Amino acid sequence: MAFDLKAALLLTFGQTMQMVISSLLAAIIIGGSIGLLLFLTSNTLFLKNRAINQIVGVIINITRSIPFLILLVLMIPVSKAIVHTSIGPNAVVIPLAVAAIAFFGRLSEASFSDVDNGVLEAAIASGASKLSIVLKILLPEALPSLIKNITVTAVSLIGFSAMAGTVGGGGIGDLAIRYGYQRYEPEVMFICVIVLVLLVQIFQIIGDSSAKKLDKTSK
Amino acid sequence: MIEFKHVSVNFKQHKQIFEAVNDAHFKIEKGEIFGIAGSSGAGKSTLLRTINLLQTVSSGEILVDGENITNYRRNQLRILRRNIGMIFQHFNLARNLTVYQNIAFVLKAAGKSKSETETRVNELLKLVNLSDKANSYPANLSGGEKQRVAIARALANDAKILLCDEPTSALDLETTSSILSLLKDLNKKFGITIVIITHELDVIKSICNRCAVMNKGSVIEIGDVYDIFTKPRVDFTRQLLSHTNHFSLPEEIISKMQGPIIRLTFKGDNANNPILSYAANTFQIGFNILLGKIEYINGLPLGILYVELIGEVDTIKLAIEYLAANTADLEVINHGL
């Protein structure tokens, strides 16, 4: 073989993990907060506010309706401004994070909305403050569903990160395209795909088992 | 204790105004168990939820302990709510929290320290007889146990008032009666004022002192439970009662009988007197008892008896006069042949 496959795999795997983990963290923190905001502004028990809810909702929808490939290109100037480069894993983290934030924002809103309103109402009736209800009732009640949705987001991010290779983002997807497609070395592509499949499986297993552990709703 | 002053609640629906509660104006006394009955959609829950302002009122005032709470907001409202517990048909326990954590939450939210919380939760669990379930999750409890946890949570901050929205509607008969007797005990022991909504009139009969009947947003009847059950003033109440008090003679039986058939109602004191045997002896007539029962409403007996009278026409007339004078109510169902 003309190049050191093992070294290339290690390098690109590291790049993929870097892209996925950092954009996933952004999605959880920022997207989760947006999801919470969407929920709180839609619920009369908390801070119902149609205006804020609709404005934020529309922004999320617009972001989500832009195809990822186009978002990648659109974000080049933003990446340049923030991370001072428009190439490499650092640069594509920005569009990945933006897509993931919008994606997880909606999903986490759904997780919060699925919490039984009666449970929240009982907490309001007990005289607890809204902040303590959010932290100690809403979050634990939504947590298993949030974790499932974090898993879904992570798996989509693995797919998106492979696409990011096309604008020079690096990562395993990039390796697969460059060697497998452009230089026609199908075994490299095959190995890359296996690595991606395994990575998705691992995320899925960790996500499912921790969601199950935290979910006490069945016997 | 709780006073409604011309309270109305309106909802806007498709630009139309819908009056869910219409001019409620009455008082619930300290220490009583007060029932609210009425058909579905009558506005019972809406009225109940105005007491802790889960539902804001459109007009009128609500006084709790003489204080107008209608415009309470923020801190004031949260303190009020700590003193008013509430339980629900579907218990509404946080499902990912243990029994202990569910109760501890409302104590910590009220600013109690960790050790105060621990002592109080254990005390409450003992009170509702669930000390061994502290670390269970709601999914592993029976319906009755869940409702007892909800009661413990509602009373955690020493509530003086307990609001109950259909608290036994999701429970079987046996569990219902155990929850009701727990509520009765709490009322006796701590003097807690209990307001209970139910569509099961048996619940009202067994624990309430007074009750209100609602229909289409209005309180149409209010008074002592015994009075309302024995002599309802409004047709709607009579209808409501007939659904549960299904107690009448089948037509075939009535038409088959030879003698006159009367329906006697015994109340309170005279329910236990031997009026029938006295009438039988004095007027020399016979009684053929067709159907009868005695039930207890708020601890007082109410008896209903269908009898066929056998004897001479004249003496039967006298007997009917005597019985009419000595029972709560006498209705001639059929004059006989």
Ligand SMILES: Nc1ncnc2c1ncn2[C@@H]1O[C@H](COP(=O)(O)OP(=O)(O)OP(=O)(O)O)[C@@H](O)[C@H]1O
């Ligand atoms: N938030 C709301 N917005 C609009 N309409 C409402 C709202 N809450 C209640 N209503 C309406 O008000 C009426 C009374 O409702 P409420 O829940 O008080 O009835 P209820 O007597 O408790 O009935 P049930 O026995 O079925 O619980 C119903 O017609 C209901 O549809």
Ligand SMILES: [Mg+2]
């Ligand atoms: Mg109701």
